Amino acid sequence: MPATEDDLFAFLKELGIVTSTVRHPALFTVADSQALRGDIDGGHTKNLFLKDKKDNVFLVTVGEEASVDLKQIHHRIGASGRVSFGNPELLMELLGVVPGSVTVFGLINDTAGRVKLVLDAALMEHEVINVHPLTNEATTSISRKDLIEFIHATGHQPTILKVSA
Template identity: 30%
Template sequence: MQAPTEKLVYDLLEELQIPYERLDHVPITSVKGLEFTLPGQQVKNLLLKNKKGRKYYLVILHDEKSADLKHLAELLGESRLSFASEERMMDVMQCIPGTVTPFGLLYDKDLKVQVIVDKAVDQDLTVGFHPFVNTTTLNIPFKGFVRFLEYANHDFKVVEL
């Protein structure tokens, strides 16, 4: 598979006929202390692993919301969840901290990652994701995101975080 690049994402969105709005900005590695707002429904993506490190969860929630990992572990039937290390992020999704994106699911050929979407994310709006770089956000319709997930052979589970 091709290396993770912005061009890969743009080409794929075009192939899947998923419209997007491109928003360029200063690098975003965390939403904490961010001095500007982007239009549309903005989310953050967390890559978590279970205690044994065999299962991963890509958790998508509103950018201003915090994830209660203990509560989420209970919802998912896991004893404990923790953040994936940089090495594991690269291994599973070809992403580094600060650039975690659902587009990295293209590299999850062993289907180790379960996508979890917070119930508060409005599926009738757009969602904003990085195209492997944290200086651009692409707002895409949630329905387009679902189309991408189908293409990447992933489904998603909605939970109340």
Template identity: 35%
Template structure:
């Protein structure tokens, strides 16, 4: 269930996890505006459809991937409507095989759990071990939807702010992919 009350400032953090509170603090520090909404757990793109309708944004799928050796990690942002074909992305990156990364890597590198991955988790990747991949269709959108490191809230943020403020702050760059 999606709560219809939208927020544009840091919500009361008494009932929120510290990792979510740190997201709001960083967005405030970077002067990144957002519109947010709280909702029931939304671990899948299907569960997020109603949320994206409330926020007025394109569904964004966030996939956390790794190479076979478990030495390279990737966060892929792609339209929720697109089908993910591992071999197509592996070919573009010149990697023999990509797999979904295990939950322990997601927790260690992004401080998130499955179903909560988003670009905002890169704030926790202080050694830039995660490579950001963004599908060209996501890049063409004015806004992106993302979880604040927990999948019981969603935020609508300008793509320009993510690219020019947030990623600059975290030290991450991105690679544009075509899926």
């Protein structure tokens, strides 16, 4: 059973990480997010759940307005050939979320460490980063430093590089 939002917040609290969360209607697109989330400072994310020909899985997290060349990204992230979007079943299996709720916080559910996390360098210039807390009905603000601490606590090593155009 995947971690719930409450499990996530308990894990963050256990790590001593302070966040703030704003509730809003479900957000499925960047346009929805910009229109419905309200005024929340910091960098807002867009997440790409990708897999390559050898079933390597990648979570690429970029700024919400970033442009990503999906035909070329495999060169940057170290994939074996071109990538495609992972299916909803694999997304649920590895990150414990449904499409529309993809988030770096889903790494709490990837206990086997199958997902390679790639954070866009431009996004990581923000002091505060905003992500879904395993649901697209809320936005959680976390400091860049604390986000990295969370990622390490899940057993993942983030790769920070320029993936957006």
